[in-house]
Amino acid sequence: MKTESKLQKLLDSGHFAVTAEIGPPKHASAHGIRHHAHMLKDYVDATNITDCQTAIVRLSSIASAVHILDCGLEPIVQMTCRDRNRIAIQSDLLGAYSLGVRNLLCLSGDHQKFGNEPSAKNVYDIDSIQLIYLMRRMRDEKLFFSGEPIKEHEPRFFIGAVANPFADPFEFRVARLEKKVEAGAEFIQTQCIFDMERFERFMEMVRERGIHERVHILAGVTPLKSWRAAKYLQTSVSGMIVPDDVVERLKKAEDPKREGIEICIEQIKHIRNIPGVHGVHIMAIAWEEVVPEIVERSGLFPRPKVE
Amino acid sequence: MIIAQQKPIKDIAAMIADCKKVLLVGCAGCVTVCLSGGEKETEVLASSLRIMRRLQGNPLETVTYTATRQCDPEYIEALENLVKDVDAVVSLACGVGVQYIAERFHDKWVVPAQNTMFVGGSTAHGVWEERCGLCGDCILHRTGGICPIIRCSKSILNGPCGGSQYGKCEISKDVDCAWQLIYDRMKVLGKLDKLLEIQPPKDWSKSRDGGPRKAIREDVMIG
Ligand code: SF4
Ligand code: SF4
Numbered sequence: 001m002k003t004e005s006k007l008q009k010l011l012d013s014g015h016f017a018v019t020a021e022i023g024p025p026k027h028a029s030a031h032g033i034r035h036h037a038h039m040l041k042d043y044v045d046a047t048n049i050t051d052c053q054t055a056i057v058r059l060s061s062i063a064s065a066v067h068i069l070d071c072g073l074e075p076i077v078q079m080t081c082r083d084r085n086r087i088a089i090q091s092d093l094l095g096a097y098s099l100g101v102r103n104l105l106c107l108s109g110d111h112q113k114f115g116n117e118p119s120a121k122n123v124y125d126i127d128s129i130q131l132i133y134l135m136r137r138m139r140d141e142k143l144f145f146s147g148e149p150i151k152e153h154e155p156r157f158f159i160g161a162v163a164n165p166f167a168d169p170f171e172f173r174v175a176r177l178e179k180k181v182e183a184g185a186e187f188i189q190t191q192c193i194f195d196m197e198r199f200e201r202f203m204e205m206v207r208e209r210g211i212h213e214r215v216h217i218l219a220g221v222t223p224l225k226s227w228r229a230a231k232y233l234q235t236s237v238s239g240m241i242v243p244d245d246v247v248e249r250l251k252k253a254e255d256p257k258r259e260g261i262e263i264c265i266e267q268i269k270h271i272r273n274i275p276g277v278h279g280v281h282i283m284a285i286a287w288e289e290v291v292p293e294i295v296e297r298s299g300l301f302p303r304p305k306v307e
Numbered sequence: 308m309i310i311a312q313q314k315p316i317k318d319i320a321a322m323i324a325d326c327k328k329v330l331l332v333g334c335a336g337c338v339t340v341c342l343s344g345g346e347k348e349t350e351v352l353a354s355s356l357r358i359m360r361r362l363q364g365n366p367l368e369t370v371t372y373t374a375t376r377q378c379d380p381e382y383i384e385a386l387e388n389l390v391k392d393v394d395a396v397v398s399l400a401c402g403v404g405v406q407y408i409a410e411r412f413h414d415k416w417v418v419p420a421q422n423t424m425f426v427g428g429s430t431a432h433g434v435w436e437e438r439c440g441l442c443g444d445c446i447l448h449r450t451g452g453i454c455p456i457i458r459c460s461k462s463i464l465n466g467p468c469g470g471s472q473y474g475k476c477e478i479s480k481d482v483d484c485a486w487q488l489i490y491d492r493m494k495v496l497g498k499l500d501k502l503l504e505i506q507p508p509k510d511w512s513k514s515r516d517g518g519p520r521k522a523i524r525e526d527v528m529i530g
Binding site: 081082086108109110111113114122124125126127128129130133134145162163164166167168169172175176178179182183191238239240 | 460461462463464465466467468469470471472473474475477478479484487490491499502503505506507508509511
């Protein structure tokens, strides 16, 4: 199904896509979001707007998306299952669509234990796969989650999901990705990749099952600022694998920030040659300003234009 | 069974701070098995409260009783004579017991001595773990006999999420990932393909979300 998503047009016409991530602020001003949107707008095809990432209260992802649109950049609204029941999810997504949002990324969301409201009541009324399935049905069959018909103006999102090749059980990861595709995901963004070998094995299994022909896979990368950041991801974030040589390389570097950017560019160049990968998703957590340089030096600039 | 844990004694003491005489009621059901509200715990709590109050120079008189079950009206009846001259009743049962006593003796101050926690069982001596979330529509046949609603931190029905690593849940290295357990069990059963089916959203109206529930067995009703 064709949507009005520019990202979809680009991917469908065979371009290697570049997406990035903008984390909304912990306050009520859009100044920073707009600044980043202007900075990224010519370098990426769309940006994810995280939805209270790590369960920290932040400016709403839908409100942020409107600011991003206003700056001439295409947003991908993230929607977690943690904070809303099916009534709120549908209502928010109808609202997002009415405001011009065309890309949606469905995910379960980090547990509230990690955020600044650890005593919150979570929701998890539906899970991410159910969300993908229900949104796809809402668009293609014009049915609300309940099965009641949507009489007119169904939301026509380009629907995405996430995959983590580094979580366990590893053998089930590709099957779970396939399950998301079955449910209706049309593009996939992966967890940030540091362990290239494991990612290559993952993609091999993806190709064996022909999944790359049914969905657009965007590989996640993250430029690291220091060896401590690498160590933190290695030891304290579950579902991440950071090989020791990445940590070592940053430790030995004279200018670790430069080195972090170099590593990221090398990774992108490598990823571009992996069959079945259709783009990169750059998650420069609180370091958005390096994205243009990374895109440019990875040979991905200028971005193609689509009508 | 229901697992409960006694509240800190200072919290219990605070709830009856202005009482001179209280009745402590234990329960011989679940809370006896999980060692938090049986006869022994009731006696220990009574004497601790008395000692505490004596040290404060404000002695407390206690009466104790252990009901066969506090979640059955017939066993509450037996308290009739005991509640008459006390200022409050401290129930050591789960929340059901506290409510049953409060309902039966509606002009009496009744307080909970326990935090009613979950439905589970013991996994080792002195360790109890949650196993069921009382959802009203059991799906254990689809998940290898392991409950994702309560044992997965996000109640995912199509797991495992991206936070599952080394068999543990993203929330803590002390928590098993329910979906890893489900995967392992389904593998042993040769039923991994079952996990590829998309599980539909749950009907939570059969759970607490549909309002307070009632179970009726007309065949055993009297009158
Ligand atoms: S599926 Fe429902 S009834 Fe069955 S164990 Fe889990 S919470 Fe309990
Ligand atoms: S890690 Fe496992 S138990 Fe924890 S939330 Fe994810 S799927 Fe559920």
